[in-house]
Amino acid sequence: MKQASIPLEEYMGSGHLACQGCGATQAMRFALKALGPQTALVIPACCWAVIDGSFPHSCVQQPIYHTAFETAAVVASGLKAGLEMRGDSETTVMAWAGDGGTFDIGLQALSGAAERNEDIIYVCYDNEAYMNTGIQRSSSTPYGAWTTTTPVTNYKRRPKKNMIDIMAAHEIPYIATASTAYPHDIIRKMAKAKEIRGTKYIQIFAPCPTGWKLAPELSVKMARLGVTSKVYPMLEITENGQKLEVWKDFEPSSVREYMKPQGRFRHLTDEELDGIEREVEANWQRLLAKEKMLGSIPGLA
Amino acid sequence: MVEKVEFKTYREMPIRPMTVTDMLWNRTGSWRNVRPYYDFKTSPCKAGCPTGENIQRYIYLVTENDYEQAWKTIIDSNPMPAVTGRVCFHPCMSNCTRGEFDEPVNINAIERSLGDKGIENPGWMKRSKPSKKEKVAVVGSGPAGLSCAFYLARQGYPVTLFEMEKALGGILRWGIPEYRLPNDILDKVVGAIVDSGPITVKTGVKVGSDIGLAEIDKEYDAVFLGLGLTRSREIGVDNEDCDGVHPGLEFLKKVNSGEKVDPGKKVAVIGGGNTAMDVARSALRCGSDVTVFYRRTIAEMPAIREEIEEAEKEGVKFYFLSTPKEIVAKKGKLSSVIFQKMELGEPDDSGRRRPVPVEGDTFEMGFDSLFPAIGEQADIDGFSGHLETEWNLISSKGEYGETSNDKIFAGGDIVTGAASVVEAIAAGRKSAERIGRFLSKEEEPVDTPDTVVGIDDMNTAYFSKVDQNRVPRIPASEIRGTFREIKTGYTAQLLHSEADRCFSCGVCNYCDNCWMFCPDTAIKRNKDDYEIDLDYCKGCLVCVEECPRSALSTREEGR
Ligand SMILES: Cc1cc2nc3c(=O)[nH]c(=O)nc-3n(C[C@H](O)[C@H](O)[C@H](O)COP(=O)(O)OP(=O)(O)OC[C@H]3O[C@@H](n4cnc5c(N)ncnc54)[C@H](O)[C@@H]3O)c2cc1C
Ligand SMILES: Cc1ncc(C[n+]2csc(CCOP(=O)(O)OP(=O)(O)O)c2C)c(N)n1
Ligand code: SF4
Ligand code: SF4
Ligand code: SF4
Ligand code: SF4
Ligand SMILES: [Mg+2]
Numbered sequence: 001m002k003q004a005s006i007p008l009e010e011y012m013g014s015g016h017l018a019c020q021g022c023g024a025t026q027a028m029r030f031a032l033k034a035l036g037p038q039t040a041l042v043i044p045a046c047c048w049a050v051i052d053g054s055f056p057h058s059c060v061q062q063p064i065y066h067t068a069f070e071t072a073a074v075v076a077s078g079l080k081a082g083l084e085m086r087g088d089s090e091t092t093v094m095a096w097a098g099d100g101g102t103f104d105i106g107l108q109a110l111s112g113a114a115e116r117n118e119d120i121i122y123v124c125y126d127n128e129a130y131m132n133t134g135i136q137r138s139s140s141t142p143y144g145a146w147t148t149t150t151p152v153t154n155y156k157r158r159p160k161k162n163m164i165d166i167m168a169a170h171e172i173p174y175i176a177t178a179s180t181a182y183p184h185d186i187i188r189k190m191a192k193a194k195e196i197r198g199t200k201y202i203q204i205f206a207p208c209p210t211g212w213k214l215a216p217e218l219s220v221k222m223a224r225l226g227v228t229s230k231v232y233p234m235l236e237i238t239e240n241g242q243k244l245e246v247w248k249d250f251e252p253s254s255v256r257e258y259m260k261p262q263g264r265f266r267h268l269t270d271e272e273l274d275g276i277e278r279e280v281e282a283n284w285q286r287l288l289a290k291e292k293m294l295g296s297i298p299g300l301a
Numbered sequence: 302m303v304e305k306v307e308f309k310t311y312r313e314m315p316i317r318p319m320t321v322t323d324m325l326w327n328r329t330g331s332w333r334n335v336r337p338y339y340d341f342k343t344s345p346c347k348a349g350c351p352t353g354e355n356i357q358r359y360i361y362l363v364t365e366n367d368y369e370q371a372w373k374t375i376i377d378s379n380p381m382p383a384v385t386g387r388v389c390f391h392p393c394m395s396n397c398t399r400g401e402f403d404e405p406v407n408i409n410a411i412e413r414s415l416g417d418k419g420i421e422n423p424g425w426m427k428r429s430k431p432s433k434k435e436k437v438a439v440v441g442s443g444p445a446g447l448s449c450a451f452y453l454a455r456q457g458y459p460v461t462l463f464e465m466e467k468a469l470g471g472i473l474r475w476g477i478p479e480y481r482l483p484n485d486i487l488d489k490v491v492g493a494i495v496d497s498g499p500i501t502v503k504t505g506v507k508v509g510s511d512i513g514l515a516e517i518d519k520e521y522d523a524v525f526l527g528l529g530l531t532r533s534r535e536i537g538v539d540n541e542d543c544d545g546v547h548p549g550l551e552f553l554k555k556v557n558s559g560e561k562v563d564p565g566k567k568v569a570v571i572g573g574g575n576t577a578m579d580v581a582r583s584a585l586r587c588g589s590d591v592t593v594f595y596r597r598t599i600a601e602m603p604a605i606r607e608e609i610e611e612a613e614k615e616g617v618k619f620y621f622l623s624t625p626k627e628i629v630a631k632k633g634k635l636s637s638v639i640f641q642k643m644e645l646g647e648p649d650d651s652g653r654r655r656p657v658p659v660e661g662d663t664f665e666m667g668f669d670s671l672f673p674a675i676g677e678q679a680d681i682d683g684f685s686g687h688l689e690t691e692w693n694l695i696s697s698k699g700e701y702g703e704t705s706n707d708k709i710f711a712g713g714d715i716v717t718g719a720a721s722v723v724e725a726i727a728a729g730r731k732s733a734e735r736i737g738r739f740l741s742k743e744e745e746p747v748d749t750p751d752t753v754v755g756i757d758d759m760n761t762a763y764f765s766k767v768d769q770n771r772v773p774r775i776p777a778s779e780i781r782g783t784f785r786e787i788k789t790g791y792t793a794q795l796l797h798s799e800a801d802r803c804f805s806c807g808v809c810n811y812c813d814n815c816w817m818f819c820p821d822t823a824i825k826r827n828k829d830d831y832e833i834d835l836d837y838c839k840g841c842l843v844c845v846e847e848c849p850r851s852a853l854s855t856r857e858e859g860r
Contacts, residue, residue, distance in 0.1 A: 001829055005813045014822050014837035015324030020332065021841035025820040052324075056306050056315070059324040183817050209841075217842035220818050224762055251765070 006183055007033040016059035018051040021216025023180040023206030023223060024125040025051060028060070028096070030183045031123060031204075034190035037062060039092045040083075042076040044106060045069040046098035047132040047208075048125070070105040072097040073113035076120040092194055094121040099140035100130040102203075103161050110201075114170040117198040121190070124163070124201075127208035135211045142231075144276055145264045147211075152267040159279070163203060168241040172199040175237035179205040181224035185234070205232045213263020225258040230284040244291045255280050329821065333840030333858055337833060340854035342807030343751035346408055349396030352378045352727035356393055356408055357808050363411065363800040372419045375412065376426075379726050380451040380497075381444070381490045383420055384473060386413025387482050387788070389723045390605055398806045401756045404769040406803050414796045420489045429498035432457030435522035435740045439463070440508045443471020444722045445527030445713025447494050448729030449736075453525075454498025456737045461521070462500055465507035469495070471529050473722065475554040476576065478583045479784040484557070509683020518687075518708060523736045525702070526684075526695060526711040527729060530677035530719060536571060540628035541673075545635030549580035549674030556583050556784070564589050565669025569638060571625060572674035573602035574719075578609060580674045581617045586784055589670070591617050596624040596643050596656040611787075614777045622656065626663060628671065637667040679715055694718055701735030702728055710736060754807035754851045763812070763849040770799040809852040815844035
């Protein structure tokens with residue numbers, strides 16, 4: 001057989017409690033392959049607080065500190081500080097939270113940690129709703145989506161919060177989006193983050209078949225089509241928020257192809273889909289304009 | 302650990318709530334209602350190849366740099382890849398999935414490269430010993446006869462190969478010109494086949510006249526007839542026997558034997574098939590000015606497009622909707638030809654529109670040579686009475702070349718009428734296998750239908766568009782006066798680049814996707830394969846969906 005295309009070491013084992021086809025689980029598996037054994041995790045309330053298993057078991061080999069919903073970033077900061085105090089500057093500390101715990105309730109703690117430039121990796125696995133408690137809307141839920149708190153008669157009519165811009169405003173050394181459809185890319189970005197000192201924010205697009213009313217086998221396909229339809233752009237922000245690189249080297253696909261298999265968008269009419277398509281394209285153009293604009297400003301160095 | 306840890310009292314619990322073990326006690330396989338399993342399928346190229354070459358496999362082996370195994374994979378179904386790699390009409394490529402994506406994989410060029418490597422490495426050919434006592438006669442040494450002899454010898458049967466000509470090869474030797482198939486390549490291929498096992502060659506013996514079929518029937522335990530079509534068809538006009546008019550195949554035979562031939566300044570070729578193209582292009586190389594006359598239009602020409610285009614590029618001229626009406630001879634020598642103009646009428650049995658003469662529309666042109674190349678016929682006068690025939694071809698009942706005589710088998714052009722090299726090879730091999738079963742009184746195998754994958758079964762998200770690698774060739778301006786081979790073949794770099802284009806349809810090529818994407822870490826990556834751990838697989842089917850090549854299938858649980 002050929003050489004393996006991603007590291008062979010497994011740190012996330014079988015028997016866990018995630019649903020069939022769970023993207024959040026794939027994301028964790030790839031991230032741990034990149035970070036290796038000398039890593040400590042901080043996980044607030046979210047699906048992943050359940051997935052790893054029930055005390056005293058865990059499907060993850062690295063230690064996990066389970067913590068309160070709003071505290072991932074601050075607990076990770078504290079854990080890192082504690083390790084430093086004991087002379088351990090090698091261990092990577094990773095906060096691993098859902099979008100509810102990041103975009104909403106955990107935002108304050110994250111903003112504080114980022115402002116202080118704490119030496120942590122903060123990963124938000126973004127499944128675009130509060131899944132663990134039964135699919136409630138979050139500020140990451142996209143425009144048009146059904147959730148139990150945005151029923152089809154009153155589907156979500158606000159756009160997804162632009163978390164990347166919020167993080168960029170903190171001028172931290174590394175920000176990236178990733179998608180479970182691109183394991184090599186997740187691994188590359190995690191490995192890169194590991195080598196950078198300061199706050200690293202990585203937002204991984206992680207489909208949730210259960211919450212999206214999606215056939216589980218289409219999990220990776222959605223993670224891919226989300227990217228190729230430009231709904232969920234892949235980007236990296238470096239130089240403390242001053243340099244933006246957007247991934248464009250893909251075969252473009254349509255927004256409809258992405259939305260169609262997902263039950264959470266089934267109620268949308270043709271006109272509403274047209275509107276979403278226009279919005280996706282406008283956001284994409286804005287993003288490219290920003291990339292160009294930032295590129296045209298000479299750096300300080 | 303597969304045991305669940307349970308605390309009976311709080312005293313057993315650690316002071317701090319810490320993990321003590323993993324989750325393997327939780328056998329999530331019980332959640333599953335559909336099961337994925339590895340299920341390799343047949344690639345469309347293999348299904349399209351008349352002799353069923355395992356194309357996917359040998360291309361994979363090329364990517365692994367294992368040329369020897371790649372060559373051996375071909376040899377299992379075709380003993381002459383250096384020949385087919387040059388002259389095959391490659392129906393495999395018309396079937397190639399990649400053709401529906403961008404351009405087909407150039408299977409033919411890869412096959413040739415491997416064929417050439419086989420010639421460079423004569424040690425790769427396994428030598429088989431005579432291990433059976435039953436003797437088999439093979440009559441005719443075209444691709445059908447050579448293939449049959451090869452696969453019989455491989456089974457250990459002593460074979461006697463009868464050929465009426467001085468040398469072996471049939472149309473490969475006397476028909477196909479050197480610029481497409483050089484003689485030294487053919488010599489080596491034929492030599493390797495004959496040396497591969499207990500094959501005794503008898504050239505210059507015409508079965509049916511020099512030795513009777515009845516005699517052969519008596520002396521051998523089984524007979525294979527690969528007689529081909531050896532008689533040229535006549536156009537049927539006056540003066541066809543005058544000096545300057547020769548059957549196209551006769552001209553090709555002279556040229557191919559290295560005889561110096563001078564067809565004169567102006568040459569006319571009659572016909573629209575591959576023979577006509579070969580005659581025209583050979584005459585061009587002898588220095589003549591060549592015009593092809595065909596009674597229909599270019600769209601109806603049976604020759605393959607590539608041949609027509611190349612002939613045009615090299616400078617062959619075409620006259621369509623014209624057919625010879627009269628040959629004008631002076632003192633027994635050709636001087637000019639009067640052509641009848643035609644137009645297309647109603648479609649005939651073949652679906653092509655029938656050419657009908659345009660009353661009173663004729664024209665005359667002067668020529669030094671005229672080569673009719675309108676097809677060949679069988680010469681089976683010596684066999685009538687022994688075997689059932691139909692339309693001057695030997696009738697075959699089954700798919701293994703069975704004839705009306707239990708002991709006699711036939712295959713190639715003599716059964717199908719004018720067909721192709723690869724079909725003749727396939728027929729020879731199938732008869733050899735059938736003869737083996739006949740002689741050892743083995744039962745016929747039961748046919749299990751192949752599941753052939755198509756592009757719709759595959760996940761093309763993992764493929765990107767890449768142009769086919771063209772085969773390097775000598776420029777059309779350099780062809781006059783030489784029969785040098787046109788296609789020079791792939792370099793090592795081109796070979797690998799083209800092999801990398803193969804999608805490996807239906808067969809795992811270790812891309813890791815299933816293993817990588819399994820959210821339950823339920824797929825083990827072994828040394829040579831992958832394995833699904835059904836204790837933990839939840840049946841999400843992500844692995845099946847993300848396999849680019851449909852190498853996994855599903856089955857409902859409890860069925
Ligand atoms: C000019 C020309 C070009 C062609 N080009 C191509 C091409 O590029 N690609 C392709 O796929 N196909 C091509 N074809 C078709 C292809 O060559 C034939 O389909 C193929 O050779 C048939 O193989 P065979 O073994 O049945 O017969 P043949 O190749 O015709 O061989 C029959 C052999 O049997 C011998 N024989 C016949 N009767 C007797 C007898 N009574 N006793 C002893 N020996 C006998 C003959 O001498 C001959 O050697 C071409 C055909 C022609 C005429
Ligand atoms: C302060 C507080 N409020 C509410 C909850 C209940 N709760 C647990 S997980 C969760 C949803 C988490 O959503 P998200 O962060 O998006 O992660 P997901 O479940 O989608 O993986 C909620 C509301 C809680 N644990 N703590
Ligand atoms: S609800 Fe969604 S995110 Fe949570 S375990 Fe199930 S699939 Fe994964
Ligand atoms: S892509 Fe490869 S395996 Fe698939 S049909 Fe073409 S040659 Fe065969
Ligand atoms: S991806 Fe894993 S869990 Fe899902 S069906 Fe395949 S083997 Fe089973
Ligand atoms: S996904 Fe890749 S590794 Fe898995 S069966 Fe298909 S080809 Fe083989
Ligand atoms: Mg969520």
